[in-house]
Amino acid sequence: MASITFLGGAGTVTGSKYLVESTGARLLVDCGMFQGLKELRERNWQDPPFDPKSLDAVVITHAHIDHTGYLPRLVAMGYSRPIYCSRGTSDLVKILLPDAGRLQEEEADYRNRHNLTKHDPALPLYTERDARAAIDLLKPVPNDGNPVEVANGVRASFRIAGHILGSSLVLLELDGAGDDQKGRRILFSGDLGHYDQPIIRDPVAPPACDYLLVESTYGDRLHDPEDPKDALERIIKDAIKRNGAVLIPAFAVGRTQEIVYLIRELEEENRIPVLPVRVDSPMAAAATQAYGNRKEEQDEDYASVLAHRVYPLRTRNMLTASSRDESKKLNDERGTRIIISASGMMTGGRVLHHAQRILPDEHATIVFVGYQAAGTTGRRILNGEKEVKIYGQWVPVRCHIERIGGFSAHADWKEILRWLAPLQSTPPRKTFLTHGEEESAAAMAEHIKESLGWNVEVPEYGEKDELK
Ligand SMILES: [Zn+2]
Numbered sequence: 001m002a003s004i005t006f007l008g009g010a011g012t013v014t015g016s017k018y019l020v021e022s023t024g025a026r027l028l029v030d031c032g033m034f035q036g037l038k039e040l041r042e043r044n045w046q047d048p049p050f051d052p053k054s055l056d057a058v059v060i061t062h063a064h065i066d067h068t069g070y071l072p073r074l075v076a077m078g079y080s081r082p083i084y085c086s087r088g089t090s091d092l093v094k095i096l097l098p099d100a101g102r103l104q105e106e107e108a109d110y111r112n113r114h115n116l117t118k119h120d121p122a123l124p125l126y127t128e129r130d131a132r133a134a135i136d137l138l139k140p141v142p143n144d145g146n147p148v149e150v151a152n153g154v155r156a157s158f159r160i161a162g163h164i165l166g167s168s169l170v171l172l173e174l175d176g177a178g179d180d181q182k183g184r185r186i187l188f189s190g191d192l193g194h195y196d197q198p199i200i201r202d203p204v205a206p207p208a209c210d211y212l213l214v215e216s217t218y219g220d221r222l223h224d225p226e227d228p229k230d231a232l233e234r235i236i237k238d239a240i241k242r243n244g245a246v247l248i249p250a251f252a253v254g255r256t257q258e259i260v261y262l263i264r265e266l267e268e269e270n271r272i273p274v275l276p277v278r279v280d281s282p283m284a285a286a287a288t289q290a291y292g293n294r295k296e297e298q299d300e301d302y303a304s305v306l307a308h309r310v311y312p313l314r315t316r317n318m319l320t321a322s323s324r325d326e327s328k329k330l331n332d333e334r335g336t337r338i339i340i341s342a343s344g345m346m347t348g349g350r351v352l353h354h355a356q357r358i359l360p361d362e363h364a365t366i367v368f369v370g371y372q373a374a375g376t377t378g379r380r381i382l383n384g385e386k387e388v389k390i391y392g393q394w395v396p397v398r399c400h401i402e403r404i405g406g407f408s409a410h411a412d413w414k415e416i417l418r419w420l421a422p423l424q425s426t427p428p429r430k431t432f433l434t435h436g437e438e439e440s441a442a443a444m445a446e447h448i449k450e451s452l453g454w455n456v457e458v459p460e461y462g463e464k465d466e467l468k
Helices: 038-045 071-076 087-113 128-135 228-242 255-268 284-293 300-307 324-332 351-358 377-382 413-423 438-452
Strands: 003-006 017-022 025-031 057-059 083-086 138-141 148-151 154-160 168-174 184-188 211-215 246-249 277-280 318-321 338-341 365-368 387-390 393-396 400-403 430-434 464-466
Touching: 003 430, 017 168, 025 071, 025 148, 025 168, 057 148, 071 087, 071 128, 083 087, 083 154, 087 128, 087 138, 087 284, 211 413, 228 246, 228 255, 228 365, 228 400, 246 351, 255 277, 255 284, 255 338, 277 324, 284 318, 318 324, 324 351, 338 351, 351 387, 351 393, 365 377, 377 387, 377 400, 413 438, 430 438
Parallel strands: 025 057, 057 083, 083 138, 184 211, 211 430, 246 338, 246 365, 277 318, 277 338, 365 400
Antiparallel strands: 003 017, 003 464, 017 025, 148 154, 154 168, 168 184, 387 393
16 A cells, blocks of 8 residues: 655645555655745644654655655654655755755744744744754765665655756555555656756656656746746846835745846846846755856856856856845945845845835846745735835835746646656556646646546645545
């Protein structure tokens, strides 16, 4: 007997967590934190419906917090076995998790100091120390498709998913599983990359499998046909006319590097003047280094830029603010400049301090370059709300609001179908649509039924399915 239980990433894009049980083994694939709506965030505080000590292994598809942010909590609850992931993922998890712990501590502290808490005192979900304990359990493996034994009778193999550095499809092979006890293969797409995005390689073709979990973030959408580089050029030129600042909320990992890469190209092609680019994130420098180090994941364009002795991830007038003092100095700058800061959905981090100054300024521009989940400050601004609450204070929104759709690190529905195509001759017994809000998951299910005629399902939160 084998089963899968959907403990996150079901009906939402956050909290990815899939419990896989097979004869003699129990493991968790992804261990993400819920973000966005309060009702979702509260799930982070509920005990999981399994004993963390009973898990044999944890396997991670990629480093984003919605896939890894619950690891420190799991470890604090007694999990002490290995956490398998690709080498690129391991590099990034080491950067992201301690920061997530620090952020939790800082926010609890802030709430306590400003009496913003109903809980007395407000506690962090976990600490930086818990995060470091989780990092000690990381077991990086190559993402070359070769299987690694991760638990008794369970092998995992990792292949490039093209979403961020290290992001992987994970194929689990469960010995003896299924009604005929011949074993079953489950493929987890993780987050699937957008084809032809800069820096990293495209997603590789999916291997044959019995069960498939495929993400559906953009299951009901197609990417904006405007090329992100053209959009960036247009927005920057408009900002120069107004002599206004440009604030780009962006994940420090992945999106920040991608934006810097494109601004460098625009400068080199003389499409924009050289402007101050300020990357205000303590993590960005470390993440940029990780992108530079993992040659096995860089695409051909990246390699050819390097061959001309140009560093692909730097513009001509760029500063990276790591310390708080460096960050504060950025407040004194005036005129057109580009500030890139995390978090990408404005759920926390330094971007909020910049937003307090940028949002009320009618000459300034805020540019959204990634998915904004329901309930986040980013989504509220995109929805046209005239005031948003930041650190307990209402801030008026008077600046220009721009969105670059084509920037997504996620495949849209046509790209997902393109990725699935190689499985047409050997379709999975069942395909589960995960990692999408309700409408997008449902839409993706329809697209797959219509184009491929497969057996598809949109699982609910907490649902358990037998792998027959
Ligand atoms: Zn992701």
